[in-house]
Amino acid sequence: MQTRPLYIRYLYAGLILAIYILGLLLPLFDNDSAHHALIGMHMHLTGDYVSLIDRGHDYLDKPHMLFWLSALGDYLLGIGTLSYKLPSLLLAIPGIYATYRLASRLYSARAGQHAVLILVSTQAYILAHNDVRMDALLLSFIITATWLLxxxxxxxKPRWLIAGTAVLALSFSTKGMSGAALPVIAIGSQLLYTRNWRFLFSFKWAWGIPLFFLFISPVLYCYYLQFDLHPEKVIRGMTRISGVAFILFHQNTERLAGVNWGSSGGNDPFLFFHSLLWALLPWCLLGYWAVFRRAGELVRRRFSKEDDGEILSWAAIVIMFCILTSSNFRLPHYLNILFPFFAILIAGELGKVRSGTRESRVLTGVQMFVAVVVLLLGLFINLYLFPVKAYAIVLLAIPALYLVVYEWRVTRGWPDRLIGISLSASIFVNVLMNGNFYYEIQRYQAGQHIAAKISDLGLDENNIYVMNWESPTLNYYSGYFYAEADSASLTARDDFWVVGPIDEIFALQKAGGLKAREAYHYLDFDTTKLRAGFINPETRRESCRNIGLVYLKRD
Known part of the structure; x- marks a missing residue:
């Protein structure tokens, strides 16, 4: 980037910032993000920051950090999109900085700059800050803890151990022991590879163990209060559940074995390998190349000690891939925690390739091909499938397109041309995706729109019932947990509002002898699981469910 004119660098910085701001303002999706926001909202509304409650039921699965941050956001900003998503975006900054510092320490300052550009332009990393779950926080804490340690x-110097252990505890407090394991695996691999026996056998690092348990004690104490003191609670059909034992040991072993979690992705041993093809765009092929290139170097050297050699990022990727692939419970977003390590490894391996060699020319050609595919897909999605309607996004896309043209026509040299072509393609496409596509598909997410209508009409939430339909965003954007009811209980009522599938509301109206005084109709689709029928503009409406907000009254 330093070789480019100042105005080009400002354009890049401004557009990257715009992409993440557009993602920040995007309403929550009706999946894990809104579900997690509801747990934080319950804390905020009740003042109970110890218990994890999921719509009236005890929630055991994940520790408190994201929910505490969500509750804090609700308290400071009021219940809404920003209050849930802003903490995760702000806490991404230390992770980006840590990626730069770690890559600079392991390779060079130039590799550090490239690693940051690779990370912030990776497709699933951007998506993780649009659809905020645990992963955005976890990723940042993991790479920050790895750098500090x-x-x-x-x-x-002890301050690094104290700070690193504290951030490691934050990682644990976000997603359990899996969050603490990866930095330890990465650092341990580096120490073994460099034969740093003096450090290992000094056992000064052992002070980190009691520090770690001290820092995670608030989470353990909350689990103790909610679960260990109440053995009578029924969780997944079981009693006498120890929350402390679960979060320290059973959470990850159960996921690996698929016990109590099912076997999501368990029948596809290559799930993570092909998920990487879209998740790491536009750097996916470089990711595979970097892993295999480094593996070849290590095998040729028979893993012998290498002066200033780095195995930290490679080992983190390979070992976690093996662990995740061996699990019976697999989800594509589990890969997110590896993105900083991929960014560091790709940047480091690119720095080893000499300019003008056949390898550099092939890699540039590969990335030009990937960039063209990404650009064509982005244009197809945002011009045909979900056409851009906002002039502001068109205006924002113009300088992004200028960067694409600039990198192809002007930039030369290794690896500047490769980095620039890939980065500009990602920025152009994600200006369109974050500014248009994700907002367009949320037109078909009924929950948030019904919540807005309820607010506009000034309805009494106590007289609204949800029937045979689930929408976390309906509850979250209303700031209220609506009562759920079936048709049998509602037929006995004389005057109420009901939210649910239109056909079932009509059946309720007929069975109860009720009349519809007001009715509002919405199309609804699970926008986190896109299907061909929904993506196709010709069949989109037929793919959606018809959800209604209807006022029923008996004469």
Whole structure:
């Protein structure tokens, strides 16, 4: 980037910032993000920051950090999109900085700059800040803890150990032991590879163990209060559940074995390998190349000690891939925690390739091909499937398109041309995706629109019932947990509002001898699981469910 004119660098910075701001303002999706927001909202509304409650039921699966941050956001900003998503975006900044510092320490300052550009332009990393779950926070904490702890192994200064252990505890407090394991795996691999026996056998690092348990004690105590003190609670059909034992041990072993979680993705041993093809766009092929290139180097050297050699990022990727692939419960977004390590490894391996070689020419050609595919897909989605309607997004896309043209026509040199072509393609496409596509598909997410209509009409939430339909965004954007009811209980009522599938509301109206005084109709689709019928403009309406907000009254 330093070789480019100042105005080009400002354009890149401004457009990257615009992409993430557009993602920040995007309403929550009706899946895990809105579900997690409801748990934080319950904390905020009740003042109970100890218990994890999922719409009236005890929630065991994940620890408190994201929910505490969500509740804090609700308290400071009021219940809404920003209050849930802003903390995760702000806490991404330390992770980006840590990626730069770690890549700079392992390779060079230039590799650090490239690693940051690769990370922030990775497709699933951008998506993780649109559809905020645990992963955005977890990723940032993991790479920050890895950097801080690695600095301790190099400098032996206690402040790095204390800071690294504290962030490791934050990682645990976000998603359990899996969050704490990856930095330990990465650092441990580096120490073994460099034969740093003096550090390992000094056992000064052992002070980190009691520090870690001290820092995670608030989470453990909350689990103890909610579950260990109440063995009578029924969780997944079981009693006498120890929350402390679960979060320390059973959470991850159960997921690996598929016990109590099912076997999502368990029949596809290559799930993570092909998921990487879209998740790491536009750097996916470089990701495979970097892993195999580094593996070849290590095998040729028989893993012998290498002066200033780095195995940290490669080992983190390979070992976690093996662990995740061996699990019976697999979801594509589990890959997100590896993106900083991929960014560091790709940047480091690119720095080893000499300019003008056949390898550099092939890699540039590969990335030109990937960039063209990404650009064509982005244009097809945003011009035909979901045409851009907002002039502001068109205006924003113009400088992004200028960067694409600039990188193809002007930039030369290795690896600047490769980085620039890939980065500009990602920015142009994600200006359209974050500014248009995700907003367009949320037109078919009924929950948030019904919540807005309820607010506009000034309805009494106590007289609204949800029937045979689930929408976390309906509850979250209303700031209220609506009562759920079936048709049998509603037929006995004389005057009420009901939310649910239109055909079932009509059946309720007929069975109860009720009349519809007001009715509002919405199309609804699970926008996190896109299907061909929905994507096709010709069949989109037929793919949606018809959800209604209807006022029923008995004469």
């Amino acid at each position: 690695y600095e301790y192994t190099v400098t032996l």
